[in-house]
Amino acid sequence: MARDGAIYVCQSCGAVHGKWSGQCAACGQWNSIVEESRSAPPGALKPAPASRSRGLTFETLQSDTPEPARIVTGVTEFDRVCGGGVVPGSALLLSGDPGVGKSTLLLDVAGRAALRGARVAYISGEEAIEQIRSRAKRMGLEKAPVQLASATALREILGTLKREQFDIVIVDSVQTLWSDAHESGPGSVTQVRACAGELVRLAKAGGPAVILVGHVTKDGQVAGPRVVEHMVDAVLSFEGERGYPFRILRAGKNRFGATDEIGVFEMGDAGLTEVSNPSALFLGEGKDRAAGSVVFAGIEGSRPVLVEMQALVSKSAYGTPRRAVVGWDTGRLAMVLAVLEARCGFGFGDQDVYLNVAGGLRINEPAADLAAAALISSATDKPLPQGCVVFGEISLSGEVRAVGRAEARLREAGKLGFDHALTPSLTVKGDGLKLTSVSRLTEAVDRISQSRYG
Template sequence: MARDGAVYVCQSCGSAQSKWAGQCAGCGAWNTLVEEVSSRPPGAMAPAKGARTRGLAFEGLEDEVPPPARIATGVEEFDRVCGGGVVPGSAILLGGDPGVGKSTLLMQVAGHAARRGVACAYISGEEAVEQVRGRAQRMGLSDAPVKLAAETSLREIVEGLKREKFDLVVIDSIQTLWSDAHEAGPGSVTQVRAAAGELVRLAKKRGVAVILVGHVTKEGAIAGPRVVEHMVDAVFAFEGERGYPFRILRGAKNRFGATDEIGVFEMGDAGLAEVKNPSALFLNTAGERAAGAAVFAGIEGSRPVLVEFQALVAPSAYGTPRRAVVGWDSGRLAMVLAVLEARCGLHFGDRDVYLNVAGGLRISEPAADLAAAAALASSALDEALPQDCVVFGEISLSGEVRPVSRMDSRLKEAAKLGFRRALAPADLESASVLRVTGASRLSDAIRRIGEADWK
């Protein structure tokens, strides 16, 4: 029999139920309900006896609000994703796979910011102070005036931050903290929610910027209840493919800046090095372009990025042809293959198809459709695209090549890197930056790849 005040909280989605069940009614996960004692039933808002309320004070939209102040950390790629710097009083949640370099990045941010006169604190719940200090020494930040602490008690952390004045505080990580006001263990939904709520309140009340490190699940989502992502002002994801030294800091939510902005880093022995020109990093300009390769002119956040799509179409050795894709959406690949077969006369039913985005970057915008189709057709026809050509455009199910956003910025970035021509939507044929071969339909673009005079 359940104790009075006990609820069963799903450790996957955070929904609460009055009794135990094998399957969560909120998310459908099995064996994730854990009993947690609550002093008040979920959803209850019983006011204290004799409490007095002040009521709401409304204001108009015409009042002028100055832009928020910014803390420049000195790590330009991090500041770019933040929207120009960290806002005092804001809360940032940083997630990423184990070993991708979250702690390294935040130690670099705290160290460089402290050298610029920003009062910084780094609180680790996973490592001892000696381990954090050793990492700072390897990164050349041993002289940075960062205050270090190793603690997991939420009460001790809050009291310590109230005693001293800091401008920037890093908590590594939110899953290791525990509050003695709850009986649940560290890392549970209740503890993560309570720790995040208390730290966000502290940030707003005292005007200190708090950066919380969050673990991720095997699906890539930040572990813990989704309410934590709603509490904070910004959610960043630190991404990186195994075997590649490149790391991408991507903004998924930002109340003080643009979302989908990216910062590019390269992991080395002395920490993370900022990459000022990602296009030059992801491209291989040496030698002739092989069949099956197409350079895509994309947009990541506010910056144009050029990256190479690589495709291989080969006879299938087994009864069922394989479809493998890295760095792009597999559903989008299936759609492009279907359009190529139905509208362009290319056949892939008895062939294995492999598609890869070079450099470990993940592309999600529809403007990459034409680049993927060009790479696939180039491999299937064994015809290489010109070395100085970039490709972009969205493909519809009817085989039409549709225009995309910020086409001028894509062309200017390509011209800056030495490209002289582009295969793009027909609307750009009058562009003066590059010599544009416009295609209104996908069949026109594929036919152009096989023409000798185009090369």
């Protein structure tokens, strides 16, 4: 029998249940429901009394108050993803897999911002101060005037931040904090929601910009209730494939900048190094392009990025052919293969198909459909020209459709020395590149198989 004042909360989605069960009815997760206390224990933080109702005071959209200047941290890629710097009084949530480099990135941000004159506090609930100092020394930031603290009690953290004046406060991580207003342990849904809410409330009340570090689950989602993502102003994810030194900082939500903006870093012995030209990083260095390899001119956020996409089509040794994809959507590959079979006469029923995006980058935009040129090139054993880039969307009817920001894609290709592009019909100029326009996928097949370009 449940004790008085007890509730049962799913640690995966935050749904509240009246009694314990093995499976959450809201999200379907097994063994994720934990008993928590409904009431606060004696001596806990008391909520402020409700103010008397005095009605609302409406204002117009016009304002003479100037916007506060952003805090430029000095980490260019981080500032780019944030929209040009950190907005005072904002709240950011940074998530990523364990060991990807979240703490290293934020220590770099804290150190450089402090060296530029910002007042920065770094509060860690996972590491001792000596561990942070050791990392800062390895990164060459031991002289940065960052204020360090190792604490997990929310009451102590809030009391200190209300007395001290800081521009940026970094909390690593929100899952380690606990509030004595709740009986559940650190990392539970109730504690994460309460601690994040108090820190966001502090930032919105004219306090410092708060950057929270959040753990992720096995499927890459931020651990804890999804309401935390709605509380903050920006949700940044730090991504990196094992075996690759590259790290991608991506904005999934940003109230003060563009979403899907990316920043590129390279992890080394001395920490993270910014990559100002990611296109050169993701391209192969070989002079001769092999069959099955194309260079895709994509857009990530506001910046054009060139990346090599590799395909291999080979005879299957088993009854069921394999479809292996790294860095692209499996469903999108299945659609492109179906269009090639139905509209262009290819047969992949007895062929294994492998597709890989070089460098560990993940491509999500439909403009990568014309990377089917890599499949065509591998199936016909006809390589594309060395200086050729491709982009375009493929419809189910086999039509090659135009995509946005074609001029920026071509400009980036020209800057890196490419002289040719296989594209849909465009209304913009090639910016010095020779354009091969195709309106249907069958035209692309004919040109690649016969090596006819221009």
